[in-house]
Amino acid sequence: MAKNELKELSPPRKQPAMPEGFRQLKTQVAGHTFEESNAEAVGLLQDPTAGCVLKPMGKPECGERELRFYESLAAAGASGDNDLALLRGHVPRFYGPLKLVVNRRERTFLRLEDLTRGMSQPCVMDVKMGKRTWDPESSPNKRKLEEAKYVMCKQKLGLCLPGFQVYLPKDAEEEEEEKKEHPTILRHGKDYGKSLNVEGFKQTMALFFNASTSDSKTRRVGTELLLKEVLRQLQAILSWFQRQRLLHFYASSLLICYDYSRLANSNTQKSLLNGHHRLEKDDDPANWVRVRMIDFAHVYPADRALPDENYLFGLRSLIEVVQSILHR
Ligand SMILES: Nc1ncnc2c1ncn2[C@@H]1O[C@H](COP(=O)(O)OP(=O)(O)O)[C@@H](O)[C@H]1O
Ligand SMILES: [Mg+2]
DSSP: OOHHHHHHHSOOSSOOOOOTTOEEOTTOOSSSOOBTTBTTOOOOEEETTTTEEEEEOOSHHHHHHHHHHHHHHHHSOTTSOSHHHHHGGGSOOEEEEEEEEETTEEEEEEEEEOTTTTOSSEEEEEEEEOSOOSOTTOOHHHHHHHHTSSHHHHHHHSEEEEEEEEEEOOOTTSOHHHHHHOOEEEEEOHHHHHTOOHHHHHHHHHHHTTOSSOOSHHHHHHHHHHHHHHHHHHHHHHHHHHHOOSEEESSOEEEEEEEGGGTTOHHHHHHHHTTOOSOOGGGOGGGTEEEEEEOOTTEEEOGGGOOOHHHHHHHHHHHHHHHHHHTO
């Protein structure tokens, strides 16, 4: 890993002043983060006992737009029969705003379900959706800046990769036991994502799913389960987007999370290798794989009640990339 990449993603050495019971979200792979030299810069917090993360409300317009988005979902029909209510299943659960003093300043945070909760070795990827990542109120300058970022992937795939972390088995020369107990962790930020072309993006996705490192039969079985579960959850999000005419999402992401420790989980393998297709409840991949939409700072009412073709284009190409990894 390049030195600047390490610097980019390492938590600052000087720990920010944090209220009791909270800590920095160590698995944050993208977005606004804490900075050692700037006490004003705040990243996500984690409340491990409650299974929540706390996202700081950033720039006023963005923070308020995101708060309104989550509040409108919470207020949508309880019967679950309208499109807003159905969207709740594809985003983190929302537990309301909360004021906290961080770095001696009071700020408001959005309390959200921690999508990595319960994962002992969380692999996390933030995929930003759409060829167009500037919203309808952007200045010409902001629009230009956005169009110049992640050009290769964004224009061809309608996707870009601001960051990810993945656990990988140690080099093949290592002892089997050693490999199982001490995987290595690889983290990359936006500089890496910006360097990717389409082929590089596809290879990175395969790496993230441990599909290029599946050197043992047990892990191959786990990777297949993982890819099928990711596809199932992506298809469910696609079905929602194909129907809805309410909202357009700019610069929003999909967060893909899974637990590396479950890739080689003995019960999962046994039941599959023995041909038992009914998995124990705890082994159901839905318990260790989560694909959810996040980052709603730039969500707008749908223009002329049209479908969100910009998001749909990226989502379809993401599904194609994952399918091609599964079927190769
Ligand atoms: N609900 C969540 N659970 C776990 N991690 C999250 C959650 N929401 C955000 N994150 C982490 O924080 C990062 C930044 O979140 P995001 O909402 O995109 O913030 P920003 O507006 O700063 O881009 C994500 O890439 C992810 O690593
Ligand atoms: Mg983001």
